[in-house]
Amino acid sequence: GDSVTQMEGPVTLSEEAFLTINCTYTATGYPSLFWYVQYPGEGLQLLLKATKADDKGSNKGFEATYRKETTSFHLEKGSVQVSDSAVYFCALSERGAQKLVFGQGTRLTINP
Amino acid sequence: DAGVTQSPTHLIKTRGQQVTLRCSPKSGHDTVSWYQQALGQGPQFIFQYYEEEERQRGNFPDRFSGHQFPNYSSELNVNALLLGDSALYLCASSLVLTEYNEQFFGPGTRLTVL
Numbered sequence: 001g002d003s004v005t006q007m008e009g010p011v012t013l014s015e016e017a018f019l020t021i022n023c024t025y026t027a028t029g030y031p032s033l034f035w036y037v038q039y040p041g042e043g044l045q046l047l048l049k050a051t052k053a054d055d056k057g058s059n060k061g062f063e064a065t066y067r068k069e070t071t072s073f074h075l076e077k078g079s080v081q082v083s084d085s086a087v088y089f090c091a092l093s094e095r096g097a098q099k100l101v102f103g104q105g106t107r108l109t110i111n112p
Numbered sequence: 113d114a115g116v117t118q119s120p121t122h123l124i125k126t127r128g129q130q131v132t133l134r135c136s137p138k139s140g141h142d143t144v145s146w147y148q149q150a151l152g153q154g155p156q157f158i159f160q161y162y163e164e165e166e167r168q169r170g171n172f173p174d175r176f177s178g179h180q181f182p183n184y185s186s187e188l189n190v191n192a193l194l195l196g197d198s199a200l201y202l203c204a205s206s207l208v209l210t211e212y213n214e215q216f217f218g219p220g221t222r223l224t225v226l
Binding site for chain 2: 044
């Protein structure tokens with residue numbers, strides 16, 4: 001079945017550092033890929049998405065590129081802020097399917 | 113524009129009891145999905161409702177059931193609660209005509225089973 005594997009956390013960085021959170025997936029078809037963010041005590045918010053190979057999703061300084069050849073969708077940000085501290089989830093959805101399949105999440109803490 | 117709302121925010125039950133959680137979708141959305149998020153884990157798909165019918169179901173026992181009303185709101189019912197049912201229950205809404213299944217999540221209901 002479909003699955004998503006994320007970089008183990010927690011990840012702790014200093015403000016203005018470069019961020020990469022790795023995500024790889026297994027899917028039978030051509031899924032859409034998503035990054036969701038969960039701030040403390042809140043539900044999930046869609047951060048960015050990509051729907052086909054080589055698409056780049058971007059939002060709030062975060063970027064991720066759909067790499068079909070490596071089945072990856074790594075999240076990057078050039079300069080993180082304290083307000084980026086949250087749990088980040090990589091997810092996929094097969095075209096025509098009803099469900100999102102999530103990775104286990106990566107907790108990110110940014111220190112001032 | 114109201115987003116996805118869920119009630120109650122928190123709930124404490126004892127083993128064997130039954131619980132009902134409620135969800136109102138984002139305005140304009142017609143599809144509701146439910147997810148269970150155990151502590152420190154990613155959300156797991158329970159089921160999805162569209163046109164008042166269950167469209168797809170994840171790997172959850174029949175103790176988990178749901179309903180969708182004509183106004184698109186939804187309920188999740190869990191019978192014979194177990195300690196392992198303690199989790200954050202998330203509702204997500206979407207538009208069935210959206211090809212890429214972009215779902216919008218509510219804040220969740222935190223269920224504690226004692």
